[in-house]
Amino acid sequence: MAEFQTSPGTRDILHPDSARWRAFTARFSDAAEAAGFHQIIPPMFEDLGVFQRLGEVTDVVTKEMYDFMDKGGRHVALRPEHTASVCRAFVQHRPTLPWLVWYAGPNFRYEKAQHGRYRQFDQVGVEALGSNDPWLDAEVIALGWNFFAGLGLRDVKLVINSLGDDGDRERYVEILRSYLSANSGDLSKESLETLARNPLRVLDSKRDQDAAIVAGAPSIRESLSDAAKEHFATVLEGLDTLGVPFTVNDRLVRGLDYYRRTTFEYVSTALDSAQNAIGGGGRYDGLVEDLGGPATPGIGFALGLDRTLLACDAEGVFAAPTDSTDLFVVDTTGGANATAIAAALRNVGHSVARAYDSRSMKSQMKQADKSGAKVTLIVGESEAETNTVIVRSMVDGTQRTIARDSLIEELKKEFK
């Protein structure tokens, strides 16, 4: 056992998984750019206050913040998500509206790790600031939906709800609080604690004991203002227009309490665990203001990279890309020839692997085979003397000897 190992909730991503990650973010950036979003790369840590604006009763803020004092006495925190950083950046740079950004990177949450829930976890996502247009909501939601579909995922369900505007939400919380209080005798003791802290979250309880009470709870729909209702109706209409199937669930409240109006979640039905939410998002009208900026509406989503890949595993889609080495150079004369040939070929754009440490030809050939190279170039004593190279196809085993000077020209026939 090695003396040092990765800290709890963190891990190394090695090849070929790392290649899969690269492919994943490449797919996402293509999709986001195609929809008019541009990348933002915010710092991984910020002043703790930036994240505290996410909500005083939010667990992400109160219990899970990865914060520390730096050497300058600043209280900073590793970002638990990107949205707050994006809003802070918006206030700092004041871009023209609407501001459409996408991101990809790690977030940190100090919580107990388990499969699909890590302390350092990667997300990709988009944020759109400066527009109230419900059609934008629909487009954003569809962007995530289509991305999942593009990976090959089929067992994904979109759940959507509206939390109304600020006042609506407050009013509903009170209605819910009095309902739950009236039934507190039947609630689990965990839910009683949640009730005191944040009544909305009781709706998320997964305990059997709470099921009946949660099912009978008043719906937030009756508390929505006319404006919020109309907005929500148009969002759903937009989803229909875009051909995105959805399920309205008026119990979907989500954990960050900055959400207003539209809120949604992508759930993988192929994942047989509690960590089955592979993405989520919503409107956060008000967050920019909380960070000291002008009143600015915003909507976005974040997709969990780790969890989405777990869902891909479960569905058997989006496998790691296969290795694509063009050429492998075998040299049994010491290595000088392999070094020169590999360098020359890489200079003209080939991907070239080779062996080191002067291994036997048999050993080098085995490596060539494993590298996935389509063609192996062999230089032995006689080739070195005559300034030639053997070009061997690793597919059918045919080979020919050619002049070293004509190597680059010859290979153009194999790779065009």
Add this chain to the structure above:
RNA sequence: GUGGUCGUAGCUCAGCUGGUUAGAGCGUCAGGUUGUGGCCCUGAAGGCCGGGGGUUCAAGUCCCCUCGAUCACCCCA
């Protein structure tokens, strides 16, 4: 943070009710005569049995603690 389960070679796992030098498959490396891969054969390297303490004549096998993973709650991506 709370509770349950698990922790043996790089990987996947065997090791019966505690008892001689801890095993297999895969992987790695080296060979299988005259310079060449994929199949096959042979051999080798690699494990203080997660770590610490205890019970016992004797522990990978039992007990305690600890670390880690995992499952549920919680939370959320």
